[in-house]
Amino acid sequence: xxxxxxxxxxxxxxxxxxxxxxQDERPAETIIQEGVxxxxxxxxxxxxxxxxxxxxxxxxRAIKKISLDIARNEVIAFIGPSGCGKSTFLRCLNRMNxxxxxxxxxxxxxxxxxxxxxxxxxxxxLRARVGMVFQKPxxxxxxxxxxxxxxxxxxxxxxxxxxxxxxxxxxxxKAGLWNEVKDRLDATATGMSGGQQQxxxxxxxxxxxxxxxxxxxxxxxxxPIATAKVEELIAEMSESYTIVIVTHSMQQAxxxxxxxxxxxxxxxxxxxxxxxxxxxxxxxxxxxxxTGRFG
Amino acid sequence: MPNRKxxxxxxxxxxxxxxxxxxxxxxFLNMGGMVESQVEQAxxxxxxxxxxxxxxxxxxxxxxxxxxxxxxxxAILVIARRQxxxxxxxxxxxxxxxxxxxERVGDEAxxxxxxxxxxxxxxxxxxxxxxxxxxxxxxxSMLHDALDAFARLDSEQALRIMxxxxxxxxxxxxxxxALLTFMMEDTRNIxxxxxxMWVLRALERIGDHACNIAEHVIFMAKGEDxxxxxxxxxxxxxxx
Numbered sequence: 151x152x153x154x155x156x157x158x159x160x161x162x163x164x165x166x167x168x169x170x171x172x173q174d175e176r177p178a179e180t181i182i183q184e185g186v187x188x189x190x191x192x193x194x195x196x197x198x199x200x201x202x203x204x205x206x207x208x209x210x211r212a213i214k215k216i217s218l219d220i221a222r223n224e225v226i227a228f229i230g231p232s233g234c235g236k237s238t239f240l241r242c243l244n245r246m247n248x249x250x251x252x253x254x255x256x257x258x259x260x261x262x263x264x265x266x267x268x269x270x271x272x273x274x275x276l277r278a279r280v281g282m283v284f285q286k287p288x289x290x291x292x293x294x295x296x297x298x299x300x301x302x303x304x305x306x307x308x309x310x311x312x313x314x315x316x317x318x319x320x321x322x323x324k325a326g327l328w329n330e331v332k333d334r335l336d337a338t339a340t341g342m343s344g345g346q347q348q349x350x351x352x353x354x355x356x357x358x359x360x361x362x363x364x365x366x367x368x369x370x371x372x373x374p375i376a377t378a379k380v381e382e383l384i385a386e387m388s389e390s391y392t393i394v395i396v397t398h399s400m401q402q403a404x405x406x407x408x409x410x411x412x413x414x415x416x417x418x419x420x421x422x423x424x425x426x427x428x429x430x431x432x433x434x435x436x437x438x439x440x441t442g443r444f445g
Numbered sequence: 446m447p448n449r450k451x452x453x454x455x456x457x458x459x460x461x462x463x464x465x466x467x468x469x470x471x472x473f474l475n476m477g478g479m480v481e482s483q484v485e486q487a488x489x490x491x492x493x494x495x496x497x498x499x500x501x502x503x504x505x506x507x508x509x510x511x512x513x514x515x516x517x518x519x520a521i522l523v524i525a526r527r528q529x530x531x532x533x534x535x536x537x538x539x540x541x542x543x544x545x546x547x548e549r550v551g552d553e554a555x556x557x558x559x560x561x562x563x564x565x566x567x568x569x570x571x572x573x574x575x576x577x578x579x580x581x582x583x584x585x586s587m588l589h590d591a592l593d594a595f596a597r598l599d600s601e602q603a604l605r606i607m608x609x610x611x612x613x614x615x616x617x618x619x620x621x622x623a624l625l626t627f628m629m630e631d632t633r634n635i636x637x638x639x640x641x642m643w644v645l646r647a648l649e650r651i652g653d654h655a656c657n658i659a660e661h662v663i664f665m666a667k668g669e670d671x672x673x674x675x676x677x678x679x680x681x682x683x684x685x
Binding site: 400401404428429430431437440441442443444 | 534535
């Protein structure tokens with residue numbers, strides 16, 4: 151860690167204007183240097199190996215040379231102020247950015263040593279392995295059952311009705327929703343409460359047996375009790391899945407994650423054990439953000 | 446090298462949060478000031494054989510106890526309302542712990558005052574008072590510097606206090622040996638010398654508490670817990 155800090159100190163020849171105005175007496179750790187992340191961004195035998203990732207929206211560069219490993223079965227939280235690139239970076243992990251025409255991704259993005267952005271890659275298969283849960287619950291306007299059964303059906307995961315029934319029940323159980331909905335599986339999903347809808351979306355993501363679940367602010371539209379249920383679910387799911395969660399709630403990041411990554415203006419500033427980030431972060435900017443000193 | 450982190454706490458987006466943390470710091474320094482003057486007056490009452498002043502110190506300890514409880518309550522409320530993190534969290538937790546040290550220092554001052562009352566009643570020629578004055582001045586300046594280091598978040602000054610504590614320990618040992626010879630010279634001195642010994646012991650403990658506060662200041666400034674570590678480790682952390 152210290153060695154990384156000193157790299158930041160010694161070299162002031164940044165290739166572009168630093169994102170934060172630099173004062174003479176400013177200590178080294180307040181300076182962001184492109185491609186330099188303090189803390190421990192790398193892991194042995196990672197699920198995702200991401201190197202020098204850059205994302206462009208047309209001419210503008212939203213992600214600036216980020217390198218990060220995401221370990222197997224870890225929960226990693228992405229935090230940072232609005233517009234820092236955390237959601238953009240998350241969406242690279244299952245090529246959700248593909249649907250945006252002007253968006254292009256550079257760098258090395260590997261999932262289990264396979265290139266995510268290989269042109270020959272089957273994106274549907276990729277997204278089955280790397281599922282996603284969005285900010286606002288977005289159930290299909292179908293029955294609860296059909297919402298969960300949709301993925302397994304299109305991926306041909308169940309040959310018989312009874313197999314499909316099993317997958318639906320299992321997924322709803324894992325999402326902590328089974329007892330609440332088992333008597334009304336035919337009811338329309340849009341009639342459920344927000345928290346139930348979000349857990350249904352998680353069940354829907356689980357139903358296709360993914361390896362990774364990406365969550366983009368999954369609790370921002372939920373009340374505290376529904377949030378607590380989803381967080382509990384994240385803790386349980388971390389035994390079997392790798393989870394990447396983008397959150398605006400720092401307390402949530404502190405509660406659910408093993409590691410926390412702090413993004414700032416398209417840079418990955420710091421990655422550390424969550425316990426460290428919230429008690430004594432290495433980077434001044436991380437400290438300013440998590441203590442609420444950002445203006 | 447002065448670190449920007451050490452000079453300023455910086456402002457939160459929430460002004461109210463700033464106010465609450467500032468209030469906590471101010472209250473802590475007020476309590477520190479109160480405790481300092483308790484120790485100072487306790488020593489004064491002893492060397493001047495001033496029973497009235499000693500009585501005042503004894504009563505003053507009630508106020509110190511109240512300040513301890515108020516500060517703890519304030520710290521608990523900050524945690525409940527703000528869920529502080531990083532340096533704010535370290536500040537709040539350290540205040541809770543340092544308040545306990547200050548309260549103990551207050552207790553030691555009260556002990557000294559009680560001895561002052563007893564020794565005044567006995568009214569014999571003072572022996573060991575030179576040592577009391579000497580060590581007393583030393584630990585008072587350590588306590589003052591520890592509070593100062595807290596106010597400025599100055600980990601280098603905190604480190605100096607930790608080193609001074611070693612000297613106080615040596616001075617205490619030397620004074621204890623001197624008292625022992627007085628006792629051996631004339632057994633009628635024993636009661637009196639024992640009382641002086643208790644006072645020296647109380648002063649030595651005050652030095653330890655100042656040292657504890659200094660360790661917390663380093664924790665607040667650097668984020669590393671250097672308690673129960675060798676001095677070299679503390680030096681490394683502070684030098685970072």
